[in-house]
Amino acid sequence: MSTARFPGSRFQDRVMVITGAAQGIGQRVAERAAAEGARLALVDRADLVHEVVAGLVEQGVDAIAVQADLETWEGAESVMARSVEHFGRIDILINNVGGAINFKPFTEFTPEEISAEITRSLMPTLWCCRAALPTLKAQASGVIVNVSSAATRGIHRIPYSAAKGGINALTASLAFEVAEHGIRVVATAPGGTEAPPRRISRGTPAPRNQTEQAWFQAHIDQTKRSGYFGRYGTLDEMAAPILFMASEEAGYITGSVLPVAGGDQG
Numbered sequence: 001m002s003t004a005r006f007p008g009s010r011f012q013d014r015v016m017v018i019t020g021a022a023q024g025i026g027q028r029v030a031e032r033a034a035a036e037g038a039r040l041a042l043v044d045r046a047d048l049v050h051e052v053v054a055g056l057v058e059q060g061v062d063a064i065a066v067q068a069d070l071e072t073w074e075g076a077e078s079v080m081a082r083s084v085e086h087f088g089r090i091d092i093l094i095n096n097v098g099g100a101i102n103f104k105p106f107t108e109f110t111p112e113e114i115s116a117e118i119t120r121s122l123m124p125t126l127w128c129c130r131a132a133l134p135t136l137k138a139q140a141s142g143v144i145v146n147v148s149s150a151a152t153r154g155i156h157r158i159p160y161s162a163a164k165g166g167i168n169a170l171t172a173s174l175a176f177e178v179a180e181h182g183i184r185v186v187a188t189a190p191g192g193t194e195a196p197p198r199r200i201s202r203g204t205p206a207p208r209n210q211t212e213q214a215w216f217q218a219h220i221d222q223t224k225r226s227g228y229f230g231r232y233g234t235l236d237e238m239a240a241p242i243l244f245m246a247s248e249e250a251g252y253i254t255g256s257v258l259p260v261a262g263g264d265q266g
Helices: 024-035 048-058 073-087 111-121 123-139 158-181 210-226 235-246
Strands: 015-019 039-044 063-067 092-095 142-147 183-190 257-260
Touching: 015 024, 015 073, 015 123, 024 039, 024 048, 024 235, 039 048, 039 073, 048 063, 063 073, 073 123, 092 123, 092 235, 111 123, 111 158, 123 142, 123 158, 123 183, 142 158, 142 235, 158 183, 158 257, 183 235, 235 257
Parallel strands: 015 039, 015 092, 039 063, 092 142, 142 183, 183 257
Antiparallel strands: none
8 A cells, every 4th residue: 555645644743653553454554644644653463563664664654663462561561662762752542452362152251261352452452551641641642542343232252342342431531531631532443344364363263163153153244234334344444533533633532432333333
């Protein structure tokens, strides 16, 4: 995707930290932000993030790759420190890490699987918000965009739904707490998204039998039925609202979760 600049870019010289940026929605957000002049810290625990950054740098984008495990406080803290070290500030944080691992009725989840879902889809956003806030407060400015999910109302991924419900609560409460510091906190709630095959798996086990295949298919069918268009959204349809919420065009929006799911309100 071209990253050619154009006059009046919304993010000209703005420093944007994007987590989960090695593929999928995070990568597309990075590509579009770069085209609008952003300076980027792209974060992922997969080394693919270096490949994404290399492609952007070749096109003249000021970008760095930061490889870290954001399921830990240490990983989140290191990302913000590296970003400030390189750019001197953070203007926008887009928390995009997360994703359901297992797809089955709630009673089929083991305690370990439940913990893994919460750790994957809630804790990276919680840690990154906490790690970025001292910098944003010192600047008396900044925007945090959390990527939630319409799956807060869905089947066969209840622990993931609970984690994303936590993202929504975090967004509302943190926005209330930090507004006096000039910081906005918002979220989008994507629905199902068509994307190229993942180059790094989320760890979802392959169905072992017809019952497990039926459980997996049921969540896909429910996702499509819950939207009005009967289809998944595209990467661009997910990235554009994220960048709108990050931009000054959304300057009077905070504490809100924007559904991006073809009519499914989540």
